[in-house]
Amino acid sequence: MASVDVPVALLGYGTVGAAVHRLLEQNAEDIERATGHRLRVVHALVRDPGKERGFAAGEGVLTTDFASILEDESVTLVAEVMGGVEPTGGYVLDLLRAGKPVVTANKQLLARRSTELFATAAEAGVQMRFEASVCAAIPVIKVLRESLVVTNVHRVLGIVNGTTNFILTRMESGAAYQDALAEAQRLGYAEADPTDDVSGADSAAKMAILASVAFGSRVELADVSYEGIDRLRPEHVEAARSLGAVVRLVGTATLVDGAVDVRVGPALVDRHHPLASVEGPFNAVMLQGDAIRELMLEGPGAGGLETASAVVADMVSVLGTTGTGFLQGDACWRSLPKLPPGELPAPYYVHIEVADRPGVLAHVAARFADEGVSIARLAQHVVNGSAALDVVTHTAPSGRVATALDAIARLPEVHGLPDALRVIDERGI
Numbered sequence: 001m002a003s004v005d006v007p008v009a010l011l012g013y014g015t016v017g018a019a020v021h022r023l024l025e026q027n028a029e030d031i032e033r034a035t036g037h038r039l040r041v042v043h044a045l046v047r048d049p050g051k052e053r054g055f056a057a058g059e060g061v062l063t064t065d066f067a068s069i070l071e072d073e074s075v076t077l078v079a080e081v082m083g084g085v086e087p088t089g090g091y092v093l094d095l096l097r098a099g100k101p102v103v104t105a106n107k108q109l110l111a112r113r114s115t116e117l118f119a120t121a122a123e124a125g126v127q128m129r130f131e132a133s134v135c136a137a138i139p140v141i142k143v144l145r146e147s148l149v150v151t152n153v154h155r156v157l158g159i160v161n162g163t164t165n166f167i168l169t170r171m172e173s174g175a176a177y178q179d180a181l182a183e184a185q186r187l188g189y190a191e192a193d194p195t196d197d198v199s200g201a202d203s204a205a206k207m208a209i210l211a212s213v214a215f216g217s218r219v220e221l222a223d224v225s226y227e228g229i230d231r232l233r234p235e236h237v238e239a240a241r242s243l244g245a246v247v248r249l250v251g252t253a254t255l256v257d258g259a260v261d262v263r264v265g266p267a268l269v270d271r272h273h274p275l276a277s278v279e280g281p282f283n284a285v286m287l288q289g290d291a292i293r294e295l296m297l298e299g300p301g302a303g304g305l306e307t308a309s310a311v312v313a314d315m316v317s318v319l320g321t322t323g324t325g326f327l328q329g330d331a332c333w334r335s336l337p338k339l340p341p342g343e344l345p346a347p348y349y350v351h352i353e354v355a356d357r358p359g360v361l362a363h364v365a366a367r368f369a370d371e372g373v374s375i376a377r378l379a380q381h382v383v384n385g386s387a388a389l390d391v392v393t394h395t396a397p398s399g400r401v402a403t404a405l406d407a408i409a410r411l412p413e414v415h416g417l418p419d420a421l422r423v424i425d426e427r428g429i
């Protein structure tokens with residue numbers, strides 16, 4: 001079979017871009033055997049062509065001129081691995097309008113502008129693929145769109161940020177938060193500015209993308225309530241241990257009576273739950289659905305080569321499916337309502353510091369009862385004349401729990417603000 005020469009361009013030649021070039025070069029024969037196409041990187045957009053690169057780009061490949069890529073008619077496929085929302089979004093729209101398919105690893109761009117991007121791709125009749133935008137090496141988008149095409153997925157749970165999972169597992173071994181974060185940065189897991197990692201924004205963008213594909217209904221970053229791990233203290237990790245659980249930053253996307261709820265926050269995960277064993281910079285996505293009951297995909301969630309493997313797989317998929325109609329275009333085909341804030345039912349772990357006096361427990365319990373929140377477990381620790389209450393509730397709407405905690409915080413015997421973390425213990429089997 002004669003091989004088809006495919007000149008491709010990269011937007012970005014950093015950690016991921018250089019690794020994409022490395023994989024394309026080192027696996028050129030495998031790709032050709034599988035697809036009959038030989039992909040050749042002819043341009044890579046950068047800011048500073050003089051910088052040292054992880055894999056040599058080749059003579060004349062690096063450019064600072066986006067127009068030279070847009071106007072090169074021989075370029076039939078582009079991988080966007082530069083990150084950021086602008087000018088990246090404008091570049092991707094221009095490429096799609098020019099009839100060039102794009103694969104992207106950019107979760108922040110997709111979670112903010114997917115409506116416009118997919119509409120433009122559809123109008124131009126070209127594909128836009130995004131496997132690498134969620135959990136790097138884990139092929140979860142393909143599994144959701146292809147393998148689970150007839151499964152009514154109604155819940156997605158994910159540990160989708162490697163940096164925060166690394167920090168939390170280091171804290172379990174006694175490391176301080178700041179030291180663990182510094183180590184994650186040194187090992188290259190964290191973003192250059194790790195704010196998106198620790199604030200939960202990176203996980204929220206990934207959960208918005210996962211929810212959109214799983215439910216076929218658009219979810220954007222603005223629809224996701226999120227909280228990071230920045231307020232966690234060693235006491236939370238210790239309390240989790242004493243309750244037979246671990247603390248993880250968990251994203252959940254849930255269908256509740258046809259309405260969508262997507263959120264990210266630190267949660268207590270029961271030791272026996274599969275997500276509890278996900279350690280270090282690894283990610284995992286658990287899918288619960290009618291026919292499959294439950295399955296979990298786990299693997300490296302960050303890293304240049306790990307992410308590049310998903311980018312290259314998307315490039316190969318574009319070549320293999322162009323003109324077939326198979327798995328192309330926007331995954332969103334319906335518009336489901338968003339669940340009102342406060343209505344998602346879950347069990348909660350609550351930590352309350354109180355004066356060690358008669359009647360305090362009754363007052364706290366009464367505030368939960370006023371909101372119809374039932375208590376499943378309770379433990380008290382006495383420290384220097386004060387007491388700490390660790391409470392685990394039965395499943396209750398998040399808004400009811402929040403209202404009870406507001407009332408508890410106003411009790412004169414309560415010191416400071418109570419902390420609440422969701423408890424993840426339910427299974428789909």
Ligand code: NAP
Pocket residue numbers: 011012013014015016017045046047048049051080081082083084087105106107132133136301302303304307
């Ligand atoms: P990176 O190492 O910072 O590389 C970014 C590249 O884009 C660099 O080559 C940079 O040029 C170029 N670039 C950035 N802004 C530009 C601009 N305005 N004009 C021209 N070139 C520009 O980033 P990365 O880690 O490879 O990440 C790339 C994308 O992959 C991001 O969307 C990220 O979220 C996503 N991703 C990364 C990982 C990971 O583990 N790294 C995992 C999953 C997804 P210079 O080199 O000249 O500065």
Ligand code: HSE
Pocket residue numbers: 135136160161162163164189190191197202301302303
């Ligand atoms: N900083 C991200 C993480 C990289 O730690 O998961 C992958 O998106």
